[in-house]
Amino acid sequence: MKLDLKIQPLNSWMKINHEPLLIAGPCSAETEEQLLATAHLLAKTGKVSVLRAGIWKPRTRPGEFEGIGSIGLEWLKRAKAETGLPTAVEVANAKHVEEALNAGVDILWIGARSTVNPFTVQEIADALKGVDVPVMVKNPVNPDLSLWIGALERINAAGITKLAAIHRGFSSFEKSAFRNEPHWDLAISLKTLAPELPMINDPSHICGNRELIPYIAQKALDMDMQGLMIESHIDPSVAWTDAKQQLTPSALSELMDHLTQRKPEVKNAEVKDKMAELRKEIDKIDDQIISKMAERMAVVEKIGAYKRDNNVTILQVTRWDEILHKRTSYAKALKLSTDFTEKLLELMHHESIRKQTEIMNNSTVAEA
Incomplete structure (x- = not known):
């Protein structure tokens, strides 16, 4: 807006x-x-x-x-x-x-x-x-x-x-x-x-x-x-x-x-076409990332239901530490910055906790 x-x-x-x-x-x-x-x-x-x-x-x-x-x-x-x-x-x-x-x-x-x-x-x-x-x-x-x-x-x-x-x-x-x-x-x-x-x-x-x-x-x-x-x-x-x-x-x-003054818009036709091509690649990758995020959250919901039915706490610090260590190490090997990776993982973790909290507070207990 x-x-x-x-x-x-x-x-x-x-x-x-x-x-x-x-x-x-x-x-x-x-x-x-x-x-x-x-x-x-x-x-x-x-x-x-x-x-x-x-x-x-x-x-x-x-x-x-x-x-x-x-x-x-x-x-x-x-x-x-x-x-x-x-x-x-x-x-x-x-x-x-x-x-x-x-x-x-x-x-x-x-x-x-x-x-x-x-x-x-x-x-x-x-x-x-x-x-x-x-x-x-x-x-x-x-x-x-x-x-x-x-x-x-x-x-x-x-x-x-x-x-x-x-x-x-x-x-x-x-x-x-x-x-x-x-x-x-x-x-x-x-x-x-x-x-x-x-x-x-x-x-x-x-x-x-x-x-x-x-x-x-x-x-x-x-x-x-x-x-x-x-x-x-x-x-x-x-x-x-x-x-x-x-x-x-x-x-x-x-x-x-x-200082270098750059322009907000590309006027050169060849450069403009190349930028458009690369942006299409980014759009495709972004769609894949969002699709994978949805798949991840679907699994998170299943875990949330399992925790609810078996009286397991939502937050498990050792598991979170494991994720943080493994993923940041992998990301570093792929030349992604540690700061970016940690922020992304924290964002996903917060959303996972939010979803599991909703499920945990649901009074309907899933059948075994």
Whole structure:
């Protein structure tokens, strides 16, 4: 089921100076000199379409730098006048919206900490009624697709049709190489539900360090995302916030030169025919897999009935361990990743338990 969003195409409200779309600028506007110098260097690359800067910074704990505040909007106005770059800022309440619009900010975005709270999103949506301004909505901090969709729907219901989503990753208790886990599956789910919704990737916040940004940026483009939002500072070593994930304008320019922009559709007739042929093979194999899954579940139901009739528990840990060990070893030999195999086996195991639970709870006892 598709989302019922009324959205204008990205190219109707966003002037893209260079492919792919790049929104760049410092994590925080710190001083007028820092913002202007960074803006001029970014504009000079010819690859940046929008200048971004944090004016109000929601921090996890008080006492840290929480943004320069409203004075930074005047610096952004000057940067726009001098470079010609439209500007974008994060807003977290109605007052932010009012001040940003009065200062001539071109694009607003709603941050992850705001998206997670429907009350906050609704306050922002109410402040946007009757206003024709582009709004980008970052995914919520936690991996909850419904919250992300709800925020987009609230903003769209306020009359905002120049709408985009920003994929910036999700918090996780598990330690990994990333600051925020990408959870590409959630981004793909949103794209599937709203294929017309532009999606922009934020590799800076996913990575948390500049070394991983090229990898995530390229993967985002390969996932058919429409652009990138990357933090850039004239001297990241002295940045007041998120120093490790910011790039200098020159490093950002070099990064963009090494990214490959691929097309979502194949136009070459020969390639198109070959792709169609290979996809037919996949369709055939998928049908076989589903057929075999149905056969497997039929056997599972027979086992469930046997367990019910003989008072045997549904879960048998030793059997599950045996399956997991044997199948992952076999899959590894066939060059399938262990992670994929384990997830697939767990999915089948959960469905097997569900089916056997239904049978076990059936009051009708099968005849011996």
